[in-house]
Amino acid sequence: MIKLMSSKVACFLCKDEERKDNYELYEYAVYIILSSVFHIATIIVLGLCFNLLVESLVLYFSYIAIRKFAGGYHAKTPARCYLCSLLISIIILSAIKLFCCTNIYILTLLIVIEILCVILISRIAPLDSDNNPLNSKEKKYYRKVSRVISTALLCISIITIRLNYIKVGVSIMLGIFMSAGVLLARYVQNVINRY
Structure with missing residues (x-):
């Protein structure tokens, strides 16, 4: 799911012709950010549950x-x-x-x-x-x-x-x-x- 979202965000960010070469970099950066946010959100939910x-x-x-x-x-x-x-x-x-x-x-x-x-x-x-x-x-x-x-x-x-x-x-x-x-x-x- 995060991989798919990362790909879509990277596609959006690389609409311009001059940015298409950076697609993989954008996709990786967005993936790392989304994964971190997801992990922190999970920790917050667990903390609230406990x-x-x-x-x-x-x-x-x-x-x-x-x-x-x-x-x-x-x-x-x-x-x-x-x-x-x-x-x-x-x-x-x-x-x-x-x-x-x-x-x-x-x-x-x-x-x-x-x-x-x-x-x-x-x-x-x-x-x-x-x-x-x-x-x-x-x-x-x-x-x-x-x-x-x-x-x-x-x-x-x-x-x-x-x-x-x-x-x-x-x-x-x-x-x-x-x-x-x-x-x-x-x-x-x-x-x-x-x-």
């Missing part, structure tokens, strides 16, 4: 901030990507809704896991994909940025928990967990593909 709008947005943007620079596993089709993202978001929002508590031992355990995830991200990021190979200069830059973002989010999550905004802090943590999870999945996939 009565966790702020937490769902914090989770999504924490995850995307790291993923943009760290990379990670990619589903084979956009539909699979969307369905996996939807399922994971539902599971995580359910966990926030049902299990978010003020137990100091559980929060301490989550912080320890979060620190381990940040170390993992720092060690193996970035991982490029077949569609987006990175040169050595880009890898060095993306590694620095992913380390800074994941470390900053770690600090922000701890601060928000200390300020008693526990659900927001846990949402940031879970965004880091998701980023580390897709990064680790891509790393394992790369190892398997080598053999």
Whole structure:
């Protein structure tokens, strides 16, 4: 559906003779914009359904901030990507809704896991994909940025928990967990593909 809409918008934008050479570029740009809007709209709807709008947005943007620079596993089709993202978001929002508590031992355990995830991200990021190979200069830059973002989010999550905004802090943590999870999945996939 998004592909069809992207094609129609690109056709409209390329009506002029001088723009016809840019059709594929316009189609891709519109596709990326529409996909992003669709994902954000889904996150907003899920947040409203779970009565966790702020937490769902914090989770999504924490995850995307790291993923943009760290990379990670990619589903084979956009539909699979969307369905996996939807399922994971539902599971995580359910966990926030049902299990978010003020137990100091559980929060301490989550912080320890979060620190381990940040170390993992720092060690193996970035991982490029077949569609987006990175040169050595880009890898060095993306590694620095992913380390800074994941470390900053770690600090922000701890601060928000200390300020008693526990659900927001846990949402940031879970965004880091998701980023580390897709990064680790891509790393394992790369190892398997080598053999």
